[in-house]
Amino acid sequence: PGNKIWAGHSKGLVILDTRSKSYSRVTSQNGLPVKGVLSITPDLEGGIWFTGKYNLCRFDGQRYHCFDASSDIESFLYMSSALGQDGQVLFGGANGLYAFYPGEIDLAGNTEPPRIVLTNFKVFNHPRKLGRAYEMVKKITVEHRENILTFEFSGLHFLNPNRSKYKYKLEGFQKDWVEVGSDERRATYTNLSPGAYTFHALAAKADGSWPTPEEGLSIQLIILPPWYSTWWAYLLCGGVIIGLLLGIRRHELKRHHARAEALRLSELDAFLQKVRILVDEELSNPHLDIDYLARELMVSRVQLYRKVKSMTGRPTSAFIRLLRLQKAQLLLTTTELNISEIAYKVGFTDPSYFTRVFREEYGMTPSEWRRR
Structure with missing residues (x-):
């Protein structure tokens, strides 16, 4: 159909796009409902019909519709397909010829996923009682020494259980699904590492397609x-x-x-001493600002702020004010200058503000400090 050539082989399909000169492979690992394709033919409606050993399938461009032994189909033959001029599709089988018109086939029937349940759980090949019926179990816990574990499972309402297909994987241990037939409905694991796993098992629908993992069996496995x-x-x-x-x-x-303490204090003092010297040189200047200090110390405003804050616990402006107040303490003790003179001398332009911040810092006014 279109610009594509479809070819079947023992592992699936090869689809060749003649326009782009590219091809793709479709197998059971990426959605094909059969393991190998025996025969293949298009129909007049744009669909592709192909057969597996026991399956007859149609691909409509979006999904697969399959029929198997439950639909009275027996095994098919290799390279035995044809499309009649009137649209009839023909396939050769082991017991004769299958001929039908696609429009007469019910493609929507029997697509319910089979219910799949746990039928046995074994440790060292001996059944393990789990405290409830196996089909009710959602979580299993074992010791790390119990390192040979077997899950057995089965689908409950497939029309022909002898032709059922299953696949399983242990999430957390296996990346890919393992596909098995109806006579291999078990999975054995050895020497699993302690941890949490989830065992998933699916039973194929009657049309050969797979249900989602949410529609299948899921059991949490905890290895202590x-x-x-x-x-x-x-x-x-x-x-x-x-x-x-x-x-x-x-x-x-x-x-x-x-x-270590001496080294730390030395590094601390080196930087703070530079700050103290610069402030002391401009102490009487009420307009001494952070930008001036940053330029003289060759750091940014942000770096200056971070260093001073990390070493003193105070922002730069608060530390400058502290140095002014400390100088004021010294002048109060060693000189006869009045409070206003001292305020101006250490860089404050408002004696009242000086008195207020002095009290906030030391818990007393400058006059009380001098009397003390």
Whole structure:
């Protein structure tokens, strides 16, 4: 149909686009409802009909519609298909010729997903009682030593269970689905690592398509870790290690505290001393600003703010005010200058404001400080 050539082979379909000269492969791994294609033919309505060993399928451009043994179909033959001039589709089978008109086929029938249930769970190949009927189980917990586990499952209402197809995977361990027939409805796993997994199993619909994982069987599997891998064991071991490390660290800190403290104070004093000198040089200047300090210290306003704040706990402007107040303390103690003179001398333009911030800083007025 169109500009495409369809070819079947033992593993699926190859679709060649003659216009773009590209091709694609379709297999059971990416949606094809059969493992291999025996015969293939188009119909007059733009559909593609093909056969697997026991399946007759049609692709309408969007989805597959399949019929199998439950629809009275037996095995098909290799390369035995034809399209009649009147639109009749023909396939050769083991017991004769299948001939039909596509418009007479009910493609919508029997698409309900079979219900699939757990029928047995084994540990070391021995059935394990789970406290309730297997079909009611949603979660299974085992010890880490129990490292040979088998899930057995079955679909309940497929019309021909002997031709049923299944696929399963253990989420958290397997990336791809494993497809099996009706005589292989079991999955065995060995030496799984402790952790959380989810076992999924699906039974194919009567048309050969697969239901979604939400429509299938899902069982949470929890494999408990050994005691030495549990959280409380890690916590205990971690506590011992942390205790030892803290003891060693405490000893090292005591031995190196004086040196580290001296180094820290030296670095702190070096920067703060530069700030103090610059402020002291301009102390009587009420217009001394942060930009001036930043330029002289060769740092940005933001860097100056961060350094001063980290070392003194005060913003730069508050630290400058503190230096003015400290100088005022000295003048109150060592000179006979009055309060207003001292305020102007340390860079305040309003003696009342000076008195207020002095009280906020030291809990008393300048006059009270001098009397003390």
